[in-house]
Amino acid sequence: RKEVEQDPGPFNVPEGATVAFNCTYSNSASQSFFWYRQDCRKEPKLLMSVYSSGNEDGRFTAQLNRASQYISLLIRDSKLSDSATYLCVVREGSGAGSYQLTFGKGTKLSVIP
Amino acid sequence: ETGVTQSPTHLIKTRGQQVTLRCSSQSGHNTVSWYQQALGQGPQFIFQYYREEENGRGNFPPRFSGLQFPNYSSELNVNALELDDSALYLCASSHKQGSYEQYFGPGTRLTVT
Numbered sequence: 001r002k003e004v005e006q007d008p009g010p011f012n013v014p015e016g017a018t019v020a021f022n023c024t025y026s027n028s029a030s031q032s033f034f035w036y037r038q039d040c041r042k043e044p045k046l047l048m049s050v051y052s053s054g055n056e057d058g059r060f061t062a063q064l065n066r067a068s069q070y071i072s073l074l075i076r077d078s079k080l081s082d083s084a085t086y087l088c089v090v091r092e093g094s095g096a097g098s099y100q101l102t103f104g105k106g107t108k109l110s111v112i113p
Numbered sequence: 114e115t116g117v118t119q120s121p122t123h124l125i126k127t128r129g130q131q132v133t134l135r136c137s138s139q140s141g142h143n144t145v146s147w148y149q150q151a152l153g154q155g156p157q158f159i160f161q162y163y164r165e166e167e168n169g170r171g172n173f174p175p176r177f178s179g180l181q182f183p184n185y186s187s188e189l190n191v192n193a194l195e196l197d198d199s200a201l202y203l204c205a206s207s208h209k210q211g212s213y214e215q216y217f218g219p220g221t222r223l224t225v226t
Contacts, residue, residue, distance in 0.1 A: 004155075043203055043217035044156065045115075087155055100146065100169055101205075101215060103155030 003027060006088050009107035017078045021107050023071040023088030030102075032091035033064055035073045037084045038106065044087055047073075078111045085109070115139060117206050117218035125224045126194050134189040134221045138206030144168070145187040146215060147179060150201040162187055191223075199225045 006023045013019050025033075033050040048055065050062040050071055061074040071088055088104040116139035126132050138145050144163045148156035158171035162181035176192040185206070191198055201222050205215035 043115075043219050045217065046214065100158035100161060100171060101148075101156075102158065103148075105153070105155045 003102050004088055004090050004104040006086075006104035007107050010110060011107060012110045012112055013078055014112050015078055015080060017111075018074065018076045019078055019109060020075075021073045021086050021088070021109075023073075023104055025069050025071070025088075025090045025102075027090065027092055027102075028066075028069060030069075030090045030092050033071050034089040034091070034101075035060075035062060035071075036087040036089050036103070038087055039084050044103075047086070075109075078109075080111050080113065083109055083111045115206075115216035115218065117204060117216050119202075119204055119218040119221050121221060122219065123222045123224075125226060128194055128196060128225055130194050131190065131192045132194060132223060134191075134202050134204075134223070136187045136189070136204035136206075136218055138185045138187070138204075139216055142206035142208050142216070143185050144207045145181055145185065146205045146207070147187070147189045148203040148205065149173070149198075150203060150220070151197075152200075156203055159189065194225045196225050199223060 004025050035047040036044040037047045038044045050064045054063045059076045063072045085106040085108045087106045090102045118137045120135045146161040147159040150156040159173050160170040161168045165181045178190045181187045201220045203220045205217045207215045
């Protein structure tokens with residue numbers, strides 16, 4: 001049973017398009033939520049944290065719905081440089097030894113000229 | 114750049130051999146986590162070290178072991194290598210136990226033949 005599930009992708013979108021990624025998580029005790037970006041054959045890099053109130057960073061908007069255990073990422077005005085795999089990430093638990101990050105499989109985005 | 118370094122960058126080993134991977138954390142970071150990323154998958158948590166002690170472990174067998182040194186650098190050791198151990202091994206450092214801001218190194222790509 002998957003703990004963090006994402007849209008299967010791949011998403012192929014033209015430049016300038018708006019694209020949305022969705023993610024669900026199974027552990028209701030999860031504490032923190034993030035989107036990481038991973039370029040081909042590179043390490044994951046933190047894109048943004050996700051808060052219950054929603055948060056925005058330029059063209060990127062993240063939303064969290066704890067009741068539905070659902071996380072989303074919206075990218076507006078897509079750029080070629082946005083092409084990457086987007087990983088939905090959940091940090092679980094409290095107390096010693098419970099600070100692992102659980103990653104989804106990722107959704108690949110290709111922005112086409 | 115995150116300031117997290119890993120060595121070697123690539124490694125080829127034979128089934129049954131042992132391997133040691135190394136990670137130097139970002140300056141001031143005292144917590145190191147290790148992840149395994151198989152092709153097409155998200156990273157999977159192996160374990161975390163805080164102040165030289167293992168501080169949480171994922172679903173990996175005992176042949177995966179680690180160390181953290183007083184300077185907070187870390188090693189991942191894998192004994193009795195299996196073909197399925199072929200993956201990208203990522204280390205991530207963070208400032209303190211429980212910090213969600215984990216910064217990843219470039220990874221070591223291990224191929225087991």
